Amino acid sequence: MANKLMVQHMFKVNGRYRTPEGKTLKVVLSEVYNLRCFELDEKGNMTGPMIKIHPESELASKLVYLD
Amino acid sequence: MAERITHSICVGGAIAIHSENGVIRRIRPIIFRDDDPKGWVIKARGREFTPNRKTQPAFIALTEKNRTYSYDRIRYPMIREDFVETHDGQNRNTENRGKSGYRRASWDEALDLVAREIKRLHAAYGKETITACTSSHHSWGLVGYKLSTFARFFRMMGYTELKDNPDSWEGFTWGAPHTYGYYWRLGGTEAFDLLEDALQNVETMIMWSHDPDTTRGGYAGNESVLWRQWLCELGVQFIYIDPLNNFSSVKQAAKWFGPRPGTDAALCEGIAHVWLTEGLYDKEYIAKHAHRFDEWAAYILGNGVDRIEKTPLWAERETGIPAADIRALARRWGTTKTMGGSGLRGGFGGVCRTANGTEFARLMVQLFAMQGMGKPGQNVWVATTGAPMDYNFWFGGYSDPLSQIANQPVADVTAVNPVTQKLYRPNVPDAILDGHYEWYGEGFCGGGLDLEFTEHIYPEPGYNKVHCFWRYGGTFMGSMLDTNKWIKMYQSPELEFVINQDIHFHGEARFADVILPACTNLERYDIGEMCNSGNGGYQSHSQTGNSWQIVVFQDKAIEPLWDSMSDYWIFSQVAERLGWGDKFTEGRTELDWCRRLWEKSDLCEKVSWEDFRNKGYYVAGVPEDWERHFGFRWFAEEYPCDTPNHKPFQEEGLLGTFTGKFEFVSESMLYYAPNDEVRTPIATYKPSWEGHHSIKARQYPFHLITPHPRFDYHTQHNSSTPWFWEIPENRVYINGNPYLVARIHPVKAKEKGIKDGDIIELFNERGNVLCVARVTYRVEINTIHAYGSSGIYNPVEPGKFKSMDIGGCVNVLTPGRLIGEYVPGMAPNSTLLDVRKWEGPLPESQYFEWKLDKVNFAAEPDTASCSEIIEGDGFNKLQSQESRKYKKERANV
Numbered sequence: 001m002a003n004k005l006m007v008q009h010m011f012k013v014n015g016r017y018r019t020p021e022g023k024t025l026k027v028v029l030s031e032v033y034n035l036r037c038f039e040l041d042e043k044g045n046m047t048g049p050m051i052k053i054h055p056e057s058e059l060a061s062k063l064v065y066l067d
Numbered sequence: 068m069a070e071r072i073t074h075s076i077c078v079g080g081a082i083a084i085h086s087e088n089g090v091i092r093r094i095r096p097i098i099f100r101d102d103d104p105k106g107w108v109i110k111a112r113g114r115e116f117t118p119n120r121k122t123q124p125a126f127i128a129l130t131e132k133n134r135t136y137s138y139d140r141i142r143y144p145m146i147r148e149d150f151v152e153t154h155d156g157q158n159r160n161t162e163n164r165g166k167s168g169y170r171r172a173s174w175d176e177a178l179d180l181v182a183r184e185i186k187r188l189h190a191a192y193g194k195e196t197i198t199a200c201t202s203s204h205h206s207w208g209l210v211g212y213k214l215s216t217f218a219r220f221f222r223m224m225g226y227t228e229l230k231d232n233p234d235s236w237e238g239f240t241w242g243a244p245h246t247y248g249y250y251w252r253l254g255g256t257e258a259f260d261l262l263e264d265a266l267q268n269v270e271t272m273i274m275w276s277h278d279p280d281t282t283r284g285g286y287a288g289n290e291s292v293l294w295r296q297w298l299c300e301l302g303v304q305f306i307y308i309d310p311l312n313n314f315s316s317v318k319q320a321a322k323w324f325g326p327r328p329g330t331d332a333a334l335c336e337g338i339a340h341v342w343l344t345e346g347l348y349d350k351e352y353i354a355k356h357a358h359r360f361d362e363w364a365a366y367i368l369g370n371g372v373d374r375i376e377k378t379p380l381w382a383e384r385e386t387g388i389p390a391a392d393i394r395a396l397a398r399r400w401g402t403t404k405t406m407g408g409s410g411l412r413g414g415f416g417g418v419c420r421t422a423n424g425t426e427f428a429r430l431m432v433q434l435f436a437m438q439g440m441g442k443p444g445q446n447v448w449v450a451t452t453g454a455p456m457d458y459n460f461w462f463g464g465y466s467d468p469l470s471q472i473a474n475q476p477v478a479d480v481t482a483v484n485p486v487t488q489k490l491y492r493p494n495v496p497d498a499i500l501d502g503h504y505e506w507y508g509e510g511f512c513g514g515g516l517d518l519e520f521t522e523h524i525y526p527e528p529g530y531n532k533v534h535c536f537w538r539y540g541g542t543f544m545g546s547m548l549d550t551n552k553w554i555k556m557y558q559s560p561e562l563e564f565v566i567n568q569d570i571h572f573h574g575e576a577r578f579a580d581v582i583l584p585a586c587t588n589l590e591r592y593d594i595g596e597m598c599n600s601g602n603g604g605y606q607s608h609s610q611t612g613n614s615w616q617i618v619v620f621q622d623k624a625i626e627p628l629w630d631s632m633s634d635y636w637i638f639s640q641v642a643e644r645l646g647w648g649d650k651f652t653e654g655r656t657e658l659d660w661c662r663r664l665w666e667k668s669d670l671c672e673k674v675s676w677e678d679f680r681n682k683g684y685y686v687a688g689v690p691e692d693w694e695r696h697f698g699f700r701w702f703a704e705e706y707p708c709d710t711p712n713h714k715p716f717q718e719e720g721l722l723g724t725f726t727g728k729f730e731f732v733s734e735s736m737l738y739y740a741p742n743d744e745v746r747t748p749i750a751t752y753k754p755s756w757e758g759h760h761s762i763k764a765r766q767y768p769f770h771l772i773t774p775h776p777r778f779d780y781h782t783q784h785n786s787s788t789p790w791f792w793e794i795p796e797n798r799v800y801i802n803g804n805p806y807l808v809a810r811i812h813p814v815k816a817k818e819k820g821i822k823d824g825d826i827i828e829l830f831n832e833r834g835n836v837l838c839v840a841r842v843t844y845r846v847e848i849n850t851i852h853a854y855g856s857s858g859i860y861n862p863v864e865p866g867k868f869k870s871m872d873i874g875g876c877v878n879v880l881t882p883g884r885l886i887g888e889y890v891p892g893m894a895p896n897s898t899l900l901d902v903r904k905w906e907g908p909l910p911e912s913q914y915f916e917w918k919l920d921k922v923n924f925a926a927e928p929d930t931a932s933c934s935e936i937i938e939g940d941g942f943n944k945l946q947s948q949e950s951r952k953y954k955k956e957r958a959n960v
Binding site for chain 1: 458459461469475476479480602603666667668669671694696709710711712715718
């Protein structure tokens with residue numbers, strides 16, 4: 001458990017990340033199990049449903065920090 | 068018509084509502100269905116523990132019917148009779164606020180007036196000239212909540228924000244973070260999975276200034292009553308420390324200690340002395356995890372600057388608790404696995420709302436540190452939170468920015484307040500009356516220790532002063548201190564316009580120029596999770612105070628009564644008149660916002676919107692093999708922190724203090740405010756500025772304690788729920804007035820010639836209040852006990868400064884003074900007063916009912932009067948009238 005959590009805090013709350021498909025996600029919560037994100041549209045607005053990403057998942061490893 | 072069952076959540080818990088023909092018939096707990104998840108099972112000491120399959124609301128929730136049809140409902144928009152709408156805001160008879168009656172207005176008239184005044188004030192002074200604030204938690208639900216609809220409206224309009232003080236946990240907010248961090252939880256600790264830990268390991272519970280059956284862990288109703296029963300059945304010894312042998316204590320205490328109010332820090336030091344001299348503490352733990360412990364120990368042992376040894380005998384002289392009892396308490400605590408803490412979630416309690424509250428909070432944390440806080444069975448935990456939950460299910464709580472309609476992603480556009488000027492709640496009257504006010508601290512300082520030391524000035528340079536107050540929900544005349552200064556403020560011409568938006572005709576509503584009647588949350592749509600204050604906020608994961616994690620579609624049980632409307636409707640109508648109605652609503656109804664909150668959470672993955680609405684609730688089950696994240700265990704056992712909502716530095720094994728350890732000499736205080744006389748670098752017991760060592764004590768020898776109420780939630784229930792007035796431990800109804808019970812020790816009562824049931828006058832230089840005496844050995848000998856914030860502000864001469872109160876508003880007597888220059892907390896439990904038998908005439912009735920009766924009879928000549936609703940068949944008459952109206956409307960449809 002502890003090692004997983006060290007990964008969790010490598011992601012910055014309120015930070016923007018680019019997915020491999022080119023979407024921009026904003027991390028709004030960093031919890032025990034999941035990063036919780038929303039997709040940002042071109043104006044920077046949060047859209048769509050809440051997206052859960054496990055910090056040890058493949059997707060998480062491919063997220064690129066923007067700012 | 069068939070009976071209809073809807074669901075809702077109130078501050079007292081989750082409920083099911085049975086209504087028929089447009090009226091509420093009964094309210095009960097929600098009973099879970101067979102297809103709802105199984106409850107968690109905790110195995111401990113050869114037994115298995117699982118909760119009952121229902122919600123367990125407190126009685127304040129089960130009486131919502133009485134509160135909905137209450138005698139003091141504001142039925143119509145009203146305008147003060149002698150209010151004059153002058154072009155410059157002057158000569159408006161402001162001195163008559165509180166005295167004058169009201170006339171009924173139409174919604175259009177009232178809303179047009181409000182809109183005109185806002186435009187005038189904006190033109191004359193700018194947006195900052197309007198301030199607004201809510202009471203705490205007058206209505207549950209994410210749409211209607213103060214951080215949602217209210218915040219959306221005012222941030223969009225622009226206003227001088229009125230910052231709340233952390234009124235329930237003052238000493239912990241301003242004190243405890245300097246010992247162990249947790250500023251992001253306002254000085255409270257983390258209770259994750261500690262119910263299981265306690266059931267398996269604990270032997271002694273220290274319930275310090277804690278009455279869980281009364282304060283219910285916040286918003287969790289009676290959910291945790293069963294847990295404490297389980298602990299009793301396992302032979303766990305409960306020790307209660309409180310000037311009142313309180314309602315939980317009389318039920319389960321093995322021993323009650325009643326310290327003189329304000330001396331609890333001395334008791335801490337006496338206990339520490341025993342541990343230090345008898346070696347009854349965890350030396351290995353302290354060696355690893357404490358900072359400058361030896362200097363503090365030297366102080367306790369008489370080698371500090373005061374050269375006074377803090378022996379049990381020394382503590383006895385301050386607290387009144389015999390030294391032998393202090394030794395026994397210390398030995399029991401020091402030799403058994405012990406959990407405990409103060410107040411409703413371990414970091415609250417009346418004891419922290421005293422002049423010495425910060426030092427008590429720091430010392431209490433230090434005591435738990437000395438016993439190895441975080442080890443199995445050793446922790447700050449008070450049996451009101453820490454049930455298993457599925458941390459992988461997320462639904463927002465009220466303090467989550469993600470679940471507020473003021474913000475994205477729930478809203479399309481986040482509302483941003485362009486005004487930076489602020490006011491501070493406890494001192495609004497001082498700021499308005501003096502025109503200038505300065506203070507330290509952000510109010511809630513969850514963002515960091517440095518926020519406690521930020522300086523604020525009102526008016527902020529470049530801004531105008533406030534000339535309009537929009538008061539929303541509840542009343543501070545009862546929950547804030549020194550009530551009379553609020554009267555002065557309201558009658559000042561500085562306040563050119565006062566709006567009050569509320570459900571009931573509370574104390575502050577009677578000082579408004581225009582009153583906008585809101586409906587209860589049983590009369591509108593909303594959505595919410597029981598006891599969820601926010602998963603990331605200052606009480607993160609507070610829903611672990613429930614046995615079940617339950618999200619409720621708060622369906623409209625009945626239509627809004629009389630002319631009342633939802634808060635959302637009221638704000639949207641004003642926004643419309645100001646020209647930004649569409650921007651405010653984004654085209655959404657309240658039901659649309661509810662759906663939006665479903666859509667932006669995990670709830671939408673678990674249940675369809677239609678099924679959720681039809682069923683009315685969703686229970687998030689706990690997996691059988693749920694992962695444990697025991698609170699504070701990570702620190703004791705030195706592994707990276709694994710509890711929810713932790714900070715990155717905790718993963719490195721550090722606390723949120725400067726050194727990352729328990730600071731027995733606070734480095735943060737030495738850095739930020741080394742000259743703070745309240746929070747010295749070493750936390751110490753200091754006699755109160757209004758306590759038994761004060762000169763004032765010669766004239767006013769009794770201490771008043773006014774803890775969080777049993778028959779109320781802030782000011783929202785007792786005043787509007789006359790059913791409670793039939794409870795002799797609460798009120799006694801005489802001559803049409805419900806007198807609040809004040810408790811006095813038999814020895815002192817005899818000295819004063821007071822008998823049980825006598826009318827007594829509590830008085831000091833700030834005012835006087837009539838109560839009914841309850842003569843009981845349950846109260847410490849120097850103490851008068853009367854619940855805070857449960858009073859009805861009911862002065863015998865309405866609108867007169869320092870008029871005698873007969874509603875039990877004991878905050879007439881409490882000091883407006885803040886804890887200290889650098890500590891902007893309030894200290895109601897540092898109040899001295901005297902008491903005498905009341906020999907004068909008994910006033911007749913409540914002095915505000917006529918104002919409502921006048922308006923109500925003008926609108927409906929055959930309606931019931933306030934006194935008929937309280938005493939006679941008026942309650943049934945109202946329900947019959949509503950039922951007839953409902954049937955007629957249905958027939959027309």
